Amino acid sequence: MGLLTGVLRPRLEATAHCDLPCGVYDPAQARIEAESVKAIQEKYQANEDPAFRARAIQIKEERADLVKHHLWVLWTDYFKPPHFEKYPQLHELFNKATKAAGGGEGGAKSSMDPQSGQQVLDYIAEISDIFWETKKG
Amino acid sequence: MGLLTGVLRPRLEATAHCDLPCGVYDPAQARIEAESVKAIQEKYQANEDPAFRARAIQIKEERADLVKHHLWVLWTDYFKPPHFEKYPQLHELFNKATKAAGGGEGGAKSSMDPQSGQQVLDYIAEISDIFWETKKG
Amino acid sequence: MGLLTGVLRPRLEATAHCDLPCGVYDPAQARIEAESVKAIQEKYQANEDPAFRARAIQIKEERADLVKHHLWVLWTDYFKPPHFEKYPQLHELFNKATKAAGGGEGGAKSSMDPQSGQQVLDYIAEISDIFWETKKG
Amino acid sequence: MGLLTGVLRPRLEATAHCDLPCGVYDPAQARIEAESVKAIQEKYQANEDPAFRARAIQIKEERADLVKHHLWVLWTDYFKPPHFEKYPQLHELFNKATKAAGGGEGGAKSSMDPQSGQQVLDYIAEISDIFWETKKG
Amino acid sequence: MGLLTGVLRPRLEATAHCDLPCGVYDPAQARIEAESVKAIQEKYQANEDPAFRARAIQIKEERADLVKHHLWVLWTDYFKPPHFEKYPQLHELFNKATKAAGGGEGGAKSSMDPQSGQQVLDYIAEISDIFWETKKG
Amino acid sequence: MGLLTGVLRPRLEATAHCDLPCGVYDPAQARIEAESVKAIQEKYQANEDPAFRARAIQIKEERADLVKHHLWVLWTDYFKPPHFEKYPQLHELFNKATKAAGGGEGGAKSSMDPQSGQQVLDYIAEISDIFWETKKG
Ligand code: NI
Ligand code: NI
Ligand code: NI
Ligand code: NI
Ligand code: NI
Ligand code: NI
Secondary structure (H helix, E strand, C coil): CCCCCCCCCCCCCCCCCCCCCCCCCCCHHHHHHHHHHHHHHHHHHCCCCHHHHHHHHHHHHHHHHHHHHHHHHHHHHHCCHHHHHHCCCHHHHHHHHHHHCCCCCCCCCCCCCHHHHHHHHHHHHHHHHHHHHHHHC | CCCCCCCCCCCCCCCCCCCCCCCCCCCHHHHHHHHHHHHHHHHHHCCCCHHHHHHHHHHHHHHHHHHHHHHHHHHHHHCCHHHHHHCCCHHHHHHHHHHHCCCCCCCCCCCCCHHHHHHHHHHHHHHHHHHHHHHHC | CCCCCCCCCCCCCCCCCCCCCCCCCCCHHHHHHHHHHHHHHHHHHCCCCHHHHHHHHHHHHHHHHHHHHHHHHHHHHHCCHHHHHHCCCHHHHHHHHHHHCCCCCCCCCCCCCHHHHHHHHHHHHHHHHHHHHHHHC | CCCCCCCCCCCCCCCCCCCCCCCCCCCHHHHHHHHHHHHHHHHHHCCCCHHHHHHHHHHHHHHHHHHHHHHHHHHHHHCCHHHHHHCCCHHHHHHHHHHHCCCCCCCCCCCCCHHHHHHHHHHHHHHHHHHHHHHHC | CCCCCCCCCCCCCCCCCCCCCCCCCCCHHHHHHHHHHHHHHHHHHCCCCHHHHHHHHHHHHHHHHHHHHHHHHHHHHHCCHHHHHHCCCHHHHHHHHHHHCCCCCCCCCCCCCHHHHHHHHHHHHHHHHHHHHHHHC | CCCCCCCCCCCCCCCCCCCCCCCCCCCHHHHHHHHHHHHHHHHHHCCCCHHHHHHHHHHHHHHHHHHHHHHHHHHHHHCCHHHHHHCCCHHHHHHHHHHHCCCCCCCCCCCCCHHHHHHHHHHHHHHHHHHHHHHHC
């Protein structure tokens, strides 16, 4: 296993996502992409080179797409009727979170403002709280 | 932010990967897919239905592809010459890890044995140790 | 324009989906893929050749993925808060529809029974009714 | 089935496209993407924000790719030798239609003029006429 | 540049494909994938392990898709009206070649017989002859 | 087979790349995409139209991604431990080549200078030399 103790290594239980289903789910997948969205927006603000900005816009689009995809997978494939009963806000929360990552007004696709990226991260944190609570239960 | 204390929530710093580059990298992306590979292998062993097994083989293939992709990104985009100097085993480690996730003899694509999935996870843990050590530095 | 009168030609208004957004949405995109899912299930039942069946399982998986994707896009990108207020069943309907197209128990991915494909088509028809009603309003 | 009568609902027979083949084909798939291409061009003309325009160019590119793909599928997978005999213009029609959706001079990828999008729609309408005539036969 | 003389190195002029267009086209792209299709069919015949065969069927499907895609790109994007005039067989040749790579009766997707893969290679060789002749012109 | 003698036709042995593995590998796949990258950079320099340039940036990004992918496949799937022993520079060569095709400083993704595309082509030529030497052995 090697050089390092477990101290440094992430403690996250394996959790993720396909549709066998394999049973592995993890909101970290959405969060990582959303961190990327926000980081791209920050780099965009700090760099006026038009070619860089064109690349930033394009890459942010793809990353925000991944955010939406990972969230949709959690909403449809991980969460079950009893969860929706226990957390009645869950449908709307996912709908808002995926809209926030999209191309509508103020969405992280249509905006270059890092606050729109942060908004997505905040929604994902809320979802993540609920997700881990259901895991504990 | 909501319901839960930070205790339950993953502690991982946001870290991931595109090629703007956004500067966000995280071995968790490879690990989550590798966990899926192993979980699929276990479900395959426990279920003899031929249609289920066909789906398992197909989906494992895609997940193992993602493992390879996430590792290649780390190897090329995150790690820099000084890292390779400090960790001379790094090239070979990545080469072995991506081979272990592939279709060669004993690789996680060509094998339905969960031990081949575990082998990939072990390599990713080694890479992750080094990754987080470079982050600390 | 050519040979035929308009009689034969589909009457559907152009309606679809990207996330510019272009403003074009159409439940037909999900429906066409779901028809494919069901047709593949029927062909699977009628053909015992193992290679054919392996291909059918694989291709159905992709088509069911597209069903889910097209539905998610409608749910997040087309439908807005006032719609969800007017049709309070909409969240659950989409959640059920995408689950029905997925890999859970009885879902169209995990089942080779054309009835599971028909179930997805029925949900899409319900969604389509609501969609066109909102267009009329 | 629910709320609405059939009046409002699209009447299109299910028709589409994979390569099992499932036997389901539908020119509506190409048409919907082409409507999107044209709508994007119109929105581009109406909005001078450079970030919006960069996104529009990128998304139009993808949508035009889908147009080409759906048309190629019809040309290769749906139409058979007797069709090409009966409609000797069919090869050239498809070649022109896919070129019109592409990146050559005046093509809908390289042009931001909605007329180039309309040109693609016109070709698709011609193809659709022939398609539905062969279905009737 | 390194170790070897030019003797060993492939002599192919760079030639390929996107839709900027970059102007680079090369039938080798289709041919390489078709070689893969045929090689997979041969390996399938030589190996009765069901998991291997499932993977072979799945991977062949993807490779045959790439064959079709690369051929469609040549047909639409590289060849121009004067070419179609000079080589009146070209439309039908491409139509047959892409059908041969597809899922119809005897096509390389639906068949595990290496002869179906060879048939695709033969068509590509014909197309390649014409392609290189137009380059010389 | 048709019109032309073998003289004109490329002589390259079929060689490519999936992960069955089919056993077919060919550095030409990476090279063709890298030629495209460089050609796009040249066209970008010669054309100041902003919409053209936006498309060029976007398409180059995809092509450079393909270069990286094809190279990673060779590094992991084709080359084996004895090759790395015989060519100790191979790891670093591939790492440099994929970095040169990427988004780091001076990389072909982040630069519009055709020299960055040429740099990638030079690395691929070195790799190709070694590849064909191992084939001869
Ligand atoms: Ni999974
Ligand atoms: Ni990144
Ligand atoms: Ni749209
Ligand atoms: Ni189909
Ligand atoms: Ni090109
Ligand atoms: Ni291969």
